[in-house]
Amino acid sequence: MARKTGDVILDVQNITLGFGGVKALTDISFNVREHEVRAIIGPNGAGKSSMLNCINGVYQPQQGSITFRGKTFKHMNSRQVAEMGVARTFQNLALFKGMSVLDNIMSGRNLKMKCGLLAQALRWGPAEREELQHREFVEHIIDFLEIQAHRKTPVGRLPYGLQKRVDLGRALAMEPQVLLLDEPMAGMNVEEKQDMSRFILDVNDEFGATIVLIEHDMGVVMDISDRVVVLDYGKKIGDGTPDEVRANPEVIRAYLGTEH
Amino acid sequence: MFYRENGQFKSSYSADLALFPVAQDRWAMLALAAIAFIALPMFASDYAFRAIFIPFLILSLAAIGLNILVGYCGQISLGTGAFMAVGAYAAYNLQVRIDGMPLIIALIGGGLCATVFGVLFGIPSLRIRGLYLAVATLAAQFFVDWFTNRVKWVTNDSSSGSVSVRTLQMLGFEFTTPMQKYLLCLTLVVVFGLLAKNLVRGAIGREWMAMRDMDVAAAVIGIRPVYAKLSAFAVSSFIVGVAGALWGFVHLGAWEPSAFSIDKSLQLLFMIIIGGLGSIAGSFFGAAFVVLLPLFLNYVPHWLGLSISTGTASHLEHMIFGALIVFFLIVEPHGLARLWSTGRQKLRLWPFPH
Amino acid sequence: MSASKPFLDVNGIEVIYNHVILVLKGVSLVVPEGGIVALLGGNGAGKTTTLRAVSNLLAGERGAVTKGTIELRGERIEALSPAELVRRGLVQVMEGRHCFAHLTIEENLMTGAYTRSDGKAAVAATLEKVYAYFPRLKTRRTSQAAYTSGGEQQMCAIGRALMANPSMVLLDEPSMGLAPQIVDEVFGIVKDLNDKERVTFLLAEQNTNMALRYADYGYILESGRIVMDGKASDLANNEDVKEFYLGVGGAERKSFRDVKSYKRRKRWLA
Amino acid sequence: MGFFLETLFGGLMAGMLYALVALGFVLIFKASGVFNFAQGAMVLFAALAMARFAEWIPQWLGFNSALLANLLAFIAAALCMVVVAWLVERLALRRLVNQEGITLLMATLGIANILDSAGQLLFGSATYKIDIGMPKDPMIVLENVFQGGLLLSKEDLYAAVLAAALVTMLTLFFQKTATGRALRAVADDHQAAQSIGIPLARIWVIVWSIGGFVALVAGVIWGSKLGVQYSISLVALKAFPVVILGGLTSVPGAILGGLIIGVGEKLSEIYLGPYLGGGIENWFAYVLALAVLLVRPQGLFGDKIIDRV
Amino acid sequence: QAAEQFIPLLVYRTGQFAPLGIPWADGKQDYLKLINARDGGVNGVKLAFEECETAYDAAKGVECYERLKGKGTGASGFDTQSTGITFAVTDKAFVDKVSVETAGYGLSQSVDGTVFEWNFPLMGTYWTATDVMLQDIAKKEKGSLKGKKIALVYHDSPYGKEPIPLLQKRAAAEGFEVQLYPVTPPGVEQKSTWLQIRQARPDYVLFWSAGVMTPAGIREAQASGYPREKIYGIWWAGSDHDVKDIGDGAKGYNAITLQNSAAKDKVLDDIKKFVHDKGQGTGPANGVGSIAYNRGIMISMLQVEAIRAAQEKYGKGKSLTSEQVRWGFENLDLTADKLKALGFGEMMRPVKTSCANHMGNDWAKIIQWDGGKWNITSDWYQSDKTHINALVKEFAEKYAKDKNVKARTC
Numbered sequence A: 001m002a003r004k005t006g007d008v009i010l011d012v013q014n015i016t017l018g019f020g021g022v023k024a025l026t027d028i029s030f031n032v033r034e035h036e037v038r039a040i041i042g043p044n045g046a047g048k049s050s051m052l053n054c055i056n057g058v059y060q061p062q063q064g065s066i067t068f069r070g071k072t073f074k075h076m077n078s079r080q081v082a083e084m085g086v087a088r089t090f091q092n093l094a095l096f097k098g099m100s101v102l103d104n105i106m107s108g109r110n111l112k113m114k115c116g117l118l119a120q121a122l123r124w125g126p127a128e129r130e131e132l133q134h135r136e137f138v139e140h141i142i143d144f145l146e147i148q149a150h151r152k153t154p155v156g157r158l159p160y161g162l163q164k165r166v167d168l169g170r171a172l173a174m175e176p177q178v179l180l181l182d183e184p185m186a187g188m189n190v191e192e193k194q195d196m197s198r199f200i201l202d203v204n205d206e207f208g209a210t211i212v213l214i215e216h217d218m219g220v221v222m223d224i225s226d227r228v229v230v231l232d233y234g235k236k237i238g239d240g241t242p243d244e245v246r247a248n249p250e251v252i253r254a255y256l257g258t259e260h
Numbered sequence B: 001m002f003y004r005e006n007g008q009f010k011s012s013y014s015a016d017l018a019l020f021p022v023a024q025d026r027w028a029m030l031a032l033a034a035i036a037f038i039a040l041p042m043f044a045s046d047y048a049f050r051a052i053f054i055p056f057l058i059l060s061l062a063a064i065g066l067n068i069l070v071g072y073c074g075q076i077s078l079g080t081g082a083f084m085a086v087g088a089y090a091a092y093n094l095q096v097r098i099d100g101m102p103l104i105i106a107l108i109g110g111g112l113c114a115t116v117f118g119v120l121f122g123i124p125s126l127r128i129r130g131l132y133l134a135v136a137t138l139a140a141q142f143f144v145d146w147f148t149n150r151v152k153w154v155t156n157d158s159s160s161g162s163v164s165v166r167t168l169q170m171l172g173f174e175f176t177t178p179m180q181k182y183l184l185c186l187t188l189v190v191v192f193g194l195l196a197k198n199l200v201r202g203a204i205g206r207e208w209m210a211m212r213d214m215d216v217a218a219a220v221i222g223i224r225p226v227y228a229k230l231s232a233f234a235v236s237s238f239i240v241g242v243a244g245a246l247w248g249f250v251h252l253g254a255w256e257p258s259a260f261s262i263d264k265s266l267q268l269l270f271m272i273i274i275g276g277l278g279s280i281a282g283s284f285f286g287a288a289f290v291v292l293l294p295l296f297l298n299y300v301p302h303w304l305g306l307s308i309s310t311g312t313a314s315h316l317e318h319m320i321f322g323a324l325i326v327f328f329l330i331v332e333p334h335g336l337a338r339l340w341s342t343g344r345q346k347l348r349l350w351p352f353p354h
Numbered sequence C: 001m002s003a004s005k006p007f008l009d010v011n012g013i014e015v016i017y018n019h020v021i022l023v024l025k026g027v028s029l030v031v032p033e034g035g036i037v038a039l040l041g042g043n044g045a046g047k048t049t050t051l052r053a054v055s056n057l058l059a060g061e062r063g064a065v066t067k068g069t070i071e072l073r074g075e076r077i078e079a080l081s082p083a084e085l086v087r088r089g090l091v092q093v094m095e096g097r098h099c100f101a102h103l104t105i106e107e108n109l110m111t112g113a114y115t116r117s118d119g120k121a122a123v124a125a126t127l128e129k130v131y132a133y134f135p136r137l138k139t140r141r142t143s144q145a146a147y148t149s150g151g152e153q154q155m156c157a158i159g160r161a162l163m164a165n166p167s168m169v170l171l172d173e174p175s176m177g178l179a180p181q182i183v184d185e186v187f188g189i190v191k192d193l194n195d196k197e198r199v200t201f202l203l204a205e206q207n208t209n210m211a212l213r214y215a216d217y218g219y220i221l222e223s224g225r226i227v228m229d230g231k232a233s234d235l236a237n238n239e240d241v242k243e244f245y246l247g248v249g250g251a252e253r254k255s256f257r258d259v260k261s262y263k264r265r266k267r268w269l270a
Numbered sequence D: 001m002g003f004f005l006e007t008l009f010g011g012l013m014a015g016m017l018y019a020l021v022a023l024g025f026v027l028i029f030k031a032s033g034v035f036n037f038a039q040g041a042m043v044l045f046a047a048l049a050m051a052r053f054a055e056w057i058p059q060w061l062g063f064n065s066a067l068l069a070n071l072l073a074f075i076a077a078a079l080c081m082v083v084v085a086w087l088v089e090r091l092a093l094r095r096l097v098n099q100e101g102i103t104l105l106m107a108t109l110g111i112a113n114i115l116d117s118a119g120q121l122l123f124g125s126a127t128y129k130i131d132i133g134m135p136k137d138p139m140i141v142l143e144n145v146f147q148g149g150l151l152l153s154k155e156d157l158y159a160a161v162l163a164a165a166l167v168t169m170l171t172l173f174f175q176k177t178a179t180g181r182a183l184r185a186v187a188d189d190h191q192a193a194q195s196i197g198i199p200l201a202r203i204w205v206i207v208w209s210i211g212g213f214v215a216l217v218a219g220v221i222w223g224s225k226l227g228v229q230y231s232i233s234l235v236a237l238k239a240f241p242v243v244i245l246g247g248l249t250s251v252p253g254a255i256l257g258g259l260i261i262g263v264g265e266k267l268s269e270i271y272l273g274p275y276l277g278g279g280i281e282n283w284f285a286y287v288l289a290l291a292v293l294l295v296r297p298q299g300l301f302g303d304k305i306i307d308r309v
Numbered sequence E: 001q002a003a004e005q006f007i008p009l010l011v012y013r014t015g016q017f018a019p020l021g022i023p024w025a026d027g028k029q030d031y032l033k034l035i036n037a038r039d040g041g042v043n044g045v046k047l048a049f050e051e052c053e054t055a056y057d058a059a060k061g062v063e064c065y066e067r068l069k070g071k072g073t074g075a076s077g078f079d080t081q082s083t084g085i086t087f088a089v090t091d092k093a094f095v096d097k098v099s100v101e102t103a104g105y106g107l108s109q110s111v112d113g114t115v116f117e118w119n120f121p122l123m124g125t126y127w128t129a130t131d132v133m134l135q136d137i138a139k140k141e142k143g144s145l146k147g148k149k150i151a152l153v154y155h156d157s158p159y160g161k162e163p164i165p166l167l168q169k170r171a172a173a174e175g176f177e178v179q180l181y182p183v184t185p186p187g188v189e190q191k192s193t194w195l196q197i198r199q200a201r202p203d204y205v206l207f208w209s210a211g212v213m214t215p216a217g218i219r220e221a222q223a224s225g226y227p228r229e230k231i232y233g234i235w236w237a238g239s240d241h242d243v244k245d246i247g248d249g250a251k252g253y254n255a256i257t258l259q260n261s262a263a264k265d266k267v268l269d270d271i272k273k274f275v276h277d278k279g280q281g282t283g284p285a286n287g288v289g290s291i292a293y294n295r296g297i298m299i300s301m302l303q304v305e306a307i308r309a310a311q312e313k314y315g316k317g318k319s320l321t322s323e324q325v326r327w328g329f330e331n332l333d334l335t336a337d338k339l340k341a342l343g344f345g346e347m348m349r350p351v352k353t354s355c356a357n358h359m360g361n362d363w364a365k366i367i368q369w370d371g372g373k374w375n376i377t378s379d380w381y382q383s384d385k386t387h388i389n390a391l392v393k394e395f396a397e398k399y400a401k402d403k404n405v406k407a408r409t410c
């Protein structure tokens, strides 16, 4: 199927990352084009999450660089990455447990809120207006994710699946250009995965957001991604369209096992 | 059946963003304000003002300040006493060194000095976390204890190191009666309480809570840890500093460094945990608990007509106090504020369970 | 229902969190000895809560069973401590892994054998068995659990429960975060233990497909109530189940790309 | 030079005594994730029990041997601490499973309140003495090397030796037994520990009993130095910087931390204090700890603080 | 109903200083009980009293003060038992018109009755105590302190710092050297202090300590070999419980007593007879007569005599207001005969207060611990007022200026 994808927006070059003795990533390179859905797959412990952490500035790779929209970085901090429009969801749910759903998603907009401390304390005109305007945006996300009923619930009390949605909501609130998703559908049943796929594709279509997706459900990966990178024990063993990857013998050996 | 939100649909987000979205709550707050500002001054005794309401209000204010740091931003501090002391001594110095300094400026000045100090001692929090940070904040506590004892200048060369404030006057008005002092405290508490509430429900509040709950994720969504943590230290120590100045100026009148010892720090931490971490209302509950309960326990033997020795009575009082702390933590680890809201939730369901 | 006597019998339990939130509204289910029973249901249906109620782990979440009874081998167990339950052979693998962050993988596994009194050799044998099931764990045995990947932690959690040599295991979403190969493997292990050692399983799963393939019997939970139950094979052929849980409603399996949800889409554009 | 050495030794000895109190914190934290603010109160309680039983038991049983009295009193006091541990588990910890660290910390503050007062109600609030025959007079060594010789306190020396023995014992206990692992597991995650069958109740009673025992030893040593009165519960404040410097989870860390703090404190007071007006050792200890933490946020030997997404 | 006079009793029976606070509080209360039991009150006015626990905490003390100041016909006077609480209530006393009596502690400058209308540091202050200690030392040193080194080891708090100004003034005048060693409260660990002392070798150590700091200090002196005979403790560090358990280790340790609180006197027999034998004793019977206890009864006696004196002026057998009792404090005249009649002949020497002098006469003795008990080793001393009076004036004026207090003329 032909989908409109643009130039390379994110280019990962020769990333190497180790922790003491463990080599989590060895000389990994791949790129992501604007507007595509790019999947990363691989067995457990292959280094997928670590890869996102590198892009994200959570880990500092020992070697290699990352080019984002033509600018090359060796070291970035998370703040810079966020400012450039990269958002992220987490594998092990990194929600703000003590905050309500609404506040969690609102916090995704913080980068865009400009009022100073004093103005906020006084809820002066502009501060109030700003809050309202962002609230409206967030309400759209809440509607979109169908979590209206839980708006004021502390996220810690939500069932696992809804927490994942909130995590996505928070990332969406950043109006990202690149959205990194780390196993967004783990712990969901088929119906819910369908919903989630829908959300992701919608974001991709309507927003033009570029998506980098880690997922273990091959059905999902094959159906919704444009290109797939395969990692195994820190090494890249495959890269290409879903069909190419599916046919790659090494990928079959290392990850897919038999037919999928 | 009477505590219902039914029929109160919010037609705009701004209505939902209001301080007290439920109408009943709004009325309750108004009633509370009326009692605090009108009824109490008319009926309460001097003793009640001086021994109950004034300390209650000041400690509530300090607890709000501490709650911002501990409850909202998750940085446990055992050095609150020090921040109060800085506020108090700074305000004192402003007052004695500048003639005719209006009280309010002195208080705010005290708060600002505490802010500077707080930010300074907040810097380690960028690296040290959790209980390590908690214990490390004791450095501030002991340093200030020492500093106020040792540096004569701080106490205006008082030979003993204890200081006592002049009259409380502002723009020609002098606060003399307990009722006037109470109203002063009340006004400040209300003002700072509202400001604090606005902060914690706004963007900065979310940054603080995000830092508290999951700092890596917070960084990933673009929150700068330096700014979030230090601003929490700044705001918190400002409020705590003002509270400290009030404690010295209004409640004690004259004090020695031990008035702001580690006991005070622990007491405040007590308050916010019993009251509810991350809750402005909880700060008030906690302060009430800590101020009122000992007084209450103190009276119980009198009421029962028991004559036990003061020593025994106060040991028993301590034990009961300790036991109640444990008890409340068991009943609701999130504090009285949560207990209160659970209660309200039940009321909302009443008379149908669930 | 199969003829063998009930091993675990949950009878009409209600669970309330925090004194106010009613989550389970009378759940009853029966697990026969040596059976594999699947507990299915969407997010928030109450699967985890049911398992917590059985293994008596609700207290830590400020929840409580307010009605109904739970029996293990005909004995009431609501009042027993979790440790006592483990000693009686009932172990739970908690949702979200819950590995001991500061302990190494091997130490994590070894704590699982805490209740065992059958000697070091037997424990060592089990450890080897677990390593054989999950070779990945063996290579990571000296890493602190917190620094292993999500899937490795999941394996660790499952392995740790197996270390107790249980006679019944409550598995809460065992397949979550695991690579497809490993998922197969986990279910293989379940089957294996069930066949060879007659270990009974109650498993809460979202991967309905897999669950129904391996289970004997299934219950479907929706907002705190059992809405359907039956033999696994029957459930797998039920039209509703197919539509909602297996994603194969009607004819062929739909592509995830083609599932449309216009309602949502409309709102998103608004 | 002689004076410097004296200061150094003095610091080491004092540090050993701090370490003894710090040990109590570390044990309980390591094994249950609770920062036990009641440690000071436990020291007081244990010391009071010891002092009073040593007074009472000879009266009750009508004998007159100091050694026997001390021995029986020690056993009785140790039993008291077990009872305390049992009550703490029963009435508080058991109901606070899976709560946050700070909630537990507050609970121990409540427990401290109770223990402080209960101890004084049961045993009295005057000053009592513990006399286990520690030598009090100084000894002077190396008189021919240094002018005036080096002055060492025998009492401190004995105490330090006792502390070292205790630490070795505990380190072994923790490292060589399977219980040690279970304890650390509990500290990491109460609920998961429960789920795999670690009996929290029993573990906690054991740990708090050991904590109580350590408190008793600390209480006896400090009590024989200072006399037993409420204030000895305040020695806990001296142990705080020690614990964080050594690392909250490390038994040897408590010892090394104690020594560093002890020496640092004395040297700073003596060589730096005069320029700053004196009395600096208290906060200096914390500044020292703070400085170490800035380099190693988990203390010298503490488990690395895990932060991962 | 018979007339009653209310006396508030601020005490600390818990906390750090409880070992001192308990016998002190027992003494205060026992004496009031004695007056009621033996004399039926003061001229028939029964003494009512109520204890309030402060735990030595200023904020709690303030609460107690607020609670009790208006009780009955008004509180007769507050013996706050704490320097900190005294600071906090002194300002309030001006407004409330209640007297604050601080026998042997409090603000040293409050001797000046023209400024401190409501404060009564009866019998002595920290300045007089310092002066007396120096006198005793000078006596041992054959009259001159010139060239000597005198160290002050003090509780690092306002209480511990009170002696410093006087010490420095006298050092300048008499040519001795002062070394200051602050000990951070609670003072459980003083090794570095005493190591420094061992090195600096001062000729004498004045020991301004409190609570656990006392035994800890003496032990450390012992461990570092500093002779205990050269240490002079202030009266709060010279009670039985401070040294009892150290026994021989404290042998030779000197302390000053307020008047002579170490003495056995007739009033103690009366207390035994009228109070303890009737089962009305506040504390244990064997506590009667300890130094801290005696200080307690002395303080209560002064309180009672102030009431008696005031009744002379405002009407015998009447309940008096706080303000009226103040007059009594200001016009105490306890002659030797009167004291003897009261049963305090051995314990005390005459005290006479006036409008200008709120301390009255400051008598003190030096006692020394012999390993088993305290022995009196000196004759009566009274402080030399040359330096003290100047200091009192200077500090009182400063206070008056700070607080906008108009000094009275006497």
Ligand SMILES: Nc1ncnc2c1ncn2[C@@H]1O[C@H](COP(=O)(O)OP(=O)(O)OP(=O)(O)O)[C@@H](O)[C@H]1O
Binding pocket: A156, A157, A158, A159, A160, A161, A162, A187, C017, C018, C021, C023, C041, C042, C043, C044, C045, C046, C047, C048, C049, C050, C061, C062, C095, C206
């Ligand atoms: N600790 C808690 N406090 C309050 N409510 C809770 C708590 N835990 C769960 N709940 C509520 O109980 C309901 C059932 O949750 P549960 O975790 O049992 O669902 P689940 O079936 O396991 O879902 P998932 O598949 O997403 O894990 C949810 O609505 C949730 O909000």
Ligand SMILES: Nc1ncnc2c1ncn2[C@@H]1O[C@H](COP(=O)(O)OP(=O)(O)OP(=O)(O)O)[C@@H](O)[C@H]1O
Binding pocket: A019, A022, A023, A024, A042, A043, A044, A045, A046, A047, A048, A049, A050, A051, A091, C140, C143, C147, C148, C149, C150, C151, C152, C177, C179, D308
């Ligand atoms: N901070 C760290 N310290 C040490 N080792 C780490 C760290 N982060 C990751 N690793 C190791 O690097 C390897 C890759 O981990 P990563 O989390 O990236 O795997 P993954 O591909 O996401 O696997 P999964 O599918 O199981 O989530 C793992 O073996 C893990 O143990």
Ligand SMILES: [Mg+2]
Binding pocket: A048, A049, A050, A091, A182, C149, C150, C151
């Ligand atoms: Mg991963």
Ligand SMILES: [Mg+2]
Binding pocket: A159, A160, C047, C048, C049, C095, C172
């Ligand atoms: Mg679940």
